[in-house]
Amino acid sequence: MNLEKFKGIFPAFYACYDDEGDVSENRTKALCDYLYNKGVKGLYVGGSSGECIYQNLEERKATLKFVAESLRGKCTLIAHVGAPSTRESVILAKYASELGYDALSAIPPIYFKLPESSIYKYWTEIMDATDLPFIIYNIPQTTGYSLSIQLFEKLLKNKKVIGVKNSSMPVMDIERFKAVDENVIVFNGPDEQYVAGRLIGADSGIGGTYGVMPELFLMAEQFVSTGNFDDARKIQRDINDIIIALCSLNGSMYSAIKEVIKLDGVNIGSVRGPLEPVIGEDLAKVKDIKQLIDQAISTYLKATK
Secondary structure, three states: OOOOOOOOOOEEOOOOOOOOOOHHHHHHHHHHHHHHOOOEEEEEEOOOOOOHHOOOOOHHHHHHHHHHHHHEOEEEEEEOOOOOOOOHHHHHHHHHHHHHOOOEOOHHHHHOOHHHHHHHHHHHHHHHHHOOOOEEEEEEHHOOOOOOOHHHHHOOOOOOOOEEEEEEOOOOHHHHHHHHHHOOOOEEOOHHHHHHHHHHHHOOOEEEEEHHHHHHHHHHHHHHHHHHHHHHHHHHHHHHHHHHHHHOOOOOHHHHHHHHHHHOOOOOOOOOOOOOOOOOOHHHHHHHHHHHHHHHHHHHHHOOO
């Protein structure tokens, strides 16, 4: 399998709602167009940024469908199909396969603390449901499980496993997963350490803030891949300033992101409870964050020419 299509900048796709809070076909497709025109390599659909744990099965299937209708064959599409039960995960996996997605991914089982034998069985049953390649999603800060090297090695015996999306904060984890098999695709998860992750071994990145500032992550990738480490370090600093600002408002980071994107002419609604929207005086601060993003883009465009 040619894995080059899994290398690059992959925004984690946002949930797109209408004014009543229902999944919107028009707004989903508008976001597809917006991100595709920015030049990203592909999309990671139905993950945390897509508010998957707050959506039912039919809503998640709808988003998968709308994205596929917009971008299938134009860029690489990865479907996150992790769900509370194996049954639901398998349903989503089969549906994503029917829609023509390029790969599947899933977090480990959530809520109950399960032995690794159960986690292995869960991921394996998802893989067995289709012929698509599979990307393990390691995000211990939300799932309570940190992928062990032993389980990683065991999973890699299944040829469908092509990589791991590593969202644990220790950058060393990326190096350790890459050391197991140099041919495995490792995606950097924490946006705050994209440059560090790439330098220590990550091949690509999947991130929840990529969609609000794709230009900056595309430029960061250009700096890293061309050996311009001075500008890579500087752009990571500015990206982190923006992320801190997005997280400083009274409301969900995803709500702040959606408000910034709205200022760019793309309305994808708000967030679903229990996530809180940005309201009141904090809405004015969204304009300041948009200005930070625009200023950074303008600054680093000069360094990429």
